[in-house]
Amino acid sequence: MFRLYTRLISIRIRSQMQYPLSFLFDTLGSGFGTLSEFIALWAVFTRFGTVGGWTMPEVALLYGLAETSFATMDMVFSGYDPTFFSTQIQRGMFDQMLLRPLSLPVQIFGSEFIVRRLGRIGQGLAVLLLSFFLNPIQWTLVKIILVPIVIVSTIAFFGGLFIVGATICFWTVESLEAINIFTYGGTTMISYPMHIYGDWVRRFFTFVVPAALLTYYPALYFLGKPDPFGMPPVMPFLAPVAGFAVLATAFAFWQVGVRHYQSTGS
Amino acid sequence: MMYLAAARLAFQRQLAYRTANFAGLLTNIFFGALRAYVLIALFGAQNEVAGYSLQAAITYTGVTQALISYLTLFGWWDLMRTIRAGDVASDLSRPFDFFGYWLAQDVGRALGHLILRGLPIMILYALIYRIALPPAPIHWLAVTVSMTLALFISFCYRFMVNLAAFWTQDAVGIGRAAWMVSVFLSGFLMPIAFLPSWFSSALRWMPFAHMINTPVEIYLGIADGSALWLALGQQLFWCVALYALAQLTLAAGVKKLVIQGG
Numbered sequence: 001m002f003r004l005y006t007r008l009i010s011i012r013i014r015s016q017m018q019y020p021l022s023f024l025f026d027t028l029g030s031g032f033g034t035l036s037e038f039i040a041l042w043a044v045f046t047r048f049g050t051v052g053g054w055t056m057p058e059v060a061l062l063y064g065l066a067e068t069s070f071a072t073m074d075m076v077f078s079g080y081d082p083t084f085f086s087t088q089i090q091r092g093m094f095d096q097m098l099l100r101p102l103s104l105p106v107q108i109f110g111s112e113f114i115v116r117r118l119g120r121i122g123q124g125l126a127v128l129l130l131s132f133f134l135n136p137i138q139w140t141l142v143k144i145i146l147v148p149i150v151i152v153s154t155i156a157f158f159g160g161l162f163i164v165g166a167t168i169c170f171w172t173v174e175s176l177e178a179i180n181i182f183t184y185g186g187t188t189m190i191s192y193p194m195h196i197y198g199d200w201v202r203r204f205f206t207f208v209v210p211a212a213l214l215t216y217y218p219a220l221y222f223l224g225k226p227d228p229f230g231m232p233p234v235m236p237f238l239a240p241v242a243g244f245a246v247l248a249t250a251f252a253f254w255q256v257g258v259r260h261y262q263s264t265g266s
Numbered sequence: 267m268m269y270l271a272a273a274r275l276a277f278q279r280q281l282a283y284r285t286a287n288f289a290g291l292l293t294n295i296f297f298g299a300l301r302a303y304v305l306i307a308l309f310g311a312q313n314e315v316a317g318y319s320l321q322a323a324i325t326y327t328g329v330t331q332a333l334i335s336y337l338t339l340f341g342w343w344d345l346m347r348t349i350r351a352g353d354v355a356s357d358l359s360r361p362f363d364f365f366g367y368w369l370a371q372d373v374g375r376a377l378g379h380l381i382l383r384g385l386p387i388m389i390l391y392a393l394i395y396r397i398a399l400p401p402a403p404i405h406w407l408a409v410t411v412s413m414t415l416a417l418f419i420s421f422c423y424r425f426m427v428n429l430a431a432f433w434t435q436d437a438v439g440i441g442r443a444a445w446m447v448s449v450f451l452s453g454f455l456m457p458i459a460f461l462p463s464w465f466s467s468a469l470r471w472m473p474f475a476h477m478i479n480t481p482v483e484i485y486l487g488i489a490d491g492s493a494l495w496l497a498l499g500q501q502l503f504w505c506v507a508l509y510a511l512a513q514l515t516l517a518a519g520v521k522k523l524v525i526q527g528g
Contacts, residue, residue, distance in 0.1 A: 022439030029443040036446060040455035044308065047315060047460055052307040177289035181296045188300055196307035201299075 001106055008110025016115050023116065031119030037188075038063055038127060052196040057134035058223055063191040064128025065215045069154030070187040071120035073162070076155070078112035082165030086175035095263050104258070137222055146218060146236070153243030154214045158183060160243075160250035167250070167257035173264060182209060190215045195228050210242035268362055273374035280378025287382045290335065294387055298331035302395065316459040322486045323457070325398040328391035329482045330454050332384040336376050336413075337420040337477055339454065341445045344371075345428035346437055358520060365425065365516060372421050401487040408494060412481040415501040420477045422508035423448065425516075432519035453479030459488070473504040 016023055038060075045056045078084065088094050088111065097107045137143070165179035186209070194202050194216040206212040213235065220227055221236035280287070305323045313319065318326070334340065345368055348354045358364055391397050400406045427444040431437035449455065451474035458466045458479045469475045480497045483489040489497045 019436045019439070021434065022436030025436065025439030025443045029439065029446050032443070033446045033449075036450040037455055040450070040461075041304075043462060043465065044456050044460040046462065048308040048310070048312075050310070051304065052310075177286065178292055180293050185293070185296050185300065188297065192300075192304055192307070197300075197303050201303075 001103060004102070005106050005110050008106075009113045012110070012113040013115050026116040027119040029119065030116045031123040034067060034120055035123040035127075038123075052193050054193050057131050058219075058225075059192060060127050060131035061135060061222065062193065062215055062219050064124055064126075064131050065150060065154065065219065066187050066191045067124030068121060068128055069124075069151045069214075070158050070183075071117050071124050072151075073155040073158040075114055075117035075121065076109070077159045077162045078114045078117075079108040079110065080159070080162040080166045081112070082162065082169060082175040082179055084112055085166040086169040086173065089169050089173055090264060092264065094261075098261075135223060138224060143222055146221070146239075150215065150218045150239050153239040156240075156243035156247040157211070157214055158186070160246035160248075161186070163247075163250035163254050167254045170257040170261045186211050193219075210238075210246070213238045213242040215239075269366055269370035272367055272370040273377075276371040276374030277378045278374075280375055280382060284382075287379075291383055291386055294331045294334060294383065295390055298327050298387065298391070299394070301327040301331075316457070317488050318457060318459065318486075319398075321396060321398050322488070324395050325391070325486060326457055326482055328388060328395070328397055329485055330478060332387040333413075333416075333478055333481070334454075335379040335383040337417065338375075338379075338424065339420075339445070339449060339452070339478075341441065342424045343428070343438075343441065344368075345425065346431045346441065349428070349431035350437075355523070358523075365512065368425060369418075369421055372424075373417070376417050398486055400485050405484065405487055405490075408498065409481060409485045412484045412498060412501060415498070415505055416477045416481050418505050419473055419501065419508055420448075422505070422512045423473065423477075425512050426508075429512075429515050429519045432522050448474050448477065451475065452477045453482070457482070459483075470500070473508060476501045476504050 041051075041059070042056055045051075049055075051059060074081070085094075085108075093111070097104060097111075100107065161179065161183050165176065165183070168176050168179070186205070189197070189201075189205065190211050194205070194212045197205075202212065217227070217231075217235040218239055219225075227235065302324045305327060306320065309315065309320045309323065315323075345354075348357060357367065360367075388397075400409055423444075427441050428437070430440045434440070451469055451472060453469065453475050458469050458475055460466075461469070469479070476497075480489065480501055484494060484497060
């Protein structure tokens, strides 16, 4: 099963290498797009000092965690990207998948793998490492173990959102653009400390769509900052619970969608 | 007359994409609100930074969000598609100016986007925040002129980027990189006045700032008096310069074009 997956992926990768100049520009560009937002923020920081009491290196920690995770998810879950998946349904490709004697997730994960995301992953990692270097973090064993856990959980979280977006296509055929608010918007949002947002935004993204649990509370813990909302001290460790709960719910929703799926007939 | 018809068709096409435009509108508003939150947090207790009051800074996020679709800031591929598909050959042999034909369509599209995307964003912003309005009638007039010039500058740039498809199969990658450059250098991400002064003065001498930053500063009344005239003059300069450059690129591209079969 895994060998089949790697074979499918290697086909995707080779096809993207057919236009090498385009690939190079795309990879550099995909990193630069979000990096430029960060550079713009950094450039104005000298004038302002802090954002909501956080210094630039502290915001860089949030930004690095969010970007690294989202971009990795964006590459691995390319097949579930709602925009891509909706065209698969429109072209009748999904019907073909249902007919093949192969596991559906292997086929969908193997149906697309956008390598140029490496550019964005690279810049996310660079910012993350820079923030480790610039912030006086008191490293403990727990903190060291928590870093990869936070990243994997955030990948699971956003992967779940992609799957929800893809599942909605079973009913709408067209991809619902509003899902971008949660995926791309969610990434941008958790790149800043949650307390700068209004109460309703913050509560929604803590309790309904638990984005705040993924990076904000772990970041408070890494930096040794007090929680401005006085939540229980367990909050920094809930990232995997939130991430994988979202992913599991998304897969359950996906099952319902597949059962209700009626082909477009194309 | 033909140009008017092309513009009208492009305008009507936008009106037909109602759901897509509505979904795009929601996304624009959400990101606008995020950017406003960040600026509010950056301002903190300060009342004024680099000539911007907090109210002006919030308005800036609204106006820039409203300009995204007007200028198709995040990408425009229509012309490139016709080059790749080969339709460009028949368009070039028709008895009208190729640049003018595409410009007319873009003006129609931009007007459609202004009504369906730009205006609702400003109205919603006015409901959520206390936004600033252009201080006097003369500024309203200046904003209109500046936005028209901004569209022309942006169109010339996008036209040239699309023409890359005449030379290379990899034009999509060049395009994506080109859109990022214009987003970064136009003052869309942060008001140019907030950047370190060496950087902001360098940006003012490039064409990109005159797509976004200039119309916004005129709207807010930050570019006033002689600064207003200088800004409009710079915009006019870039209109002429980029138009000439676009025509040269087009001429070179057409010379390069080889039509297969036929």
